[in-house]
Amino acid sequence: MATPSLLPHTPALAQLAQIIQLAVAPVFLLAGLGAFLNVCAGRLARIVDRARRLEPRxxxxxxxxxxxxxxxxxxxxxxxxxxxxxxxTSVLAAVLISIVVILLFGAFLTGYRFGTLIALLFIAAMIATASGFAIFLHETRLGTRSVRIGSHILDHEPDEDEGR
Incomplete structure (x- = not known):
């Protein structure tokens, strides 16, 4: 007599495994967005700190x-x-990706067909992600431009009296 399996292999279980596999990629994307948001928040904190130091001056x-x-x-x-x-835009992308994962499981549980909606939401999430990266690139360019060292500093030569 064969021993019964603890997890019977049913079509629903096989489908659930597929849904979980489909949801893994968006979850990794969420982790990447979280890391990017951490970078953005750190940059924002440094900018705010610099502004606060300038105010009294x-x-x-x-x-x-x-x-x-x-x-x-x-x-x-x-x-x-x-x-x-x-x-x-990055948080918006994370919210849209979260909705995609929710709809993947919702479609499995309810039997509704959310395929088109899921695809459109994922496209919107990718647009928001790309926008967030492009905006961040713009900010880094602004930051680089604002810290350029003036030629009066680069070309400065001390007087002979200054060195003593």
Whole structure:
């Protein structure tokens, strides 16, 4: 007599295994988006910290120094908005991917056919992901541009008296 299997092999169980396999890729994508969001949040924190350090200096400065600090804090404000937009689109992508996984299991449990909706949501998630990356790339370009070292510093040569 054969020993009964603890998990009987039924079509429903085989289908569930397929659904789980299908859901694994989007879950890995969620993990990648989480790592990307961590990078964005770290960058945002550094920008905000820099802006907070500038605020008191702006209030105390005058003339060309004041103008330079105002330009810098305006750039930081712009970068904050851009990073926030990258975070928004990445979180939107994560939400859409989560809905895709939910619908995969919902279709299995209810028998409804959500294939077209799942495909459209996944396409929307990829568009949001690509947008988040593109926006982040734009922010890194802004950051690089704002930290360029001025030629007056690069070309500066100390006077003979300064060295003593």
């Amino acid at each position: 702006i209030l105390e400065s005058r003339g060309q120094e004041h103008d330079r600090l105002i330009r810098e804090i305006r750039m930081l404000d712009r970068r904050i908005r851009v990073v926030n937009t990258a975070i928004f």
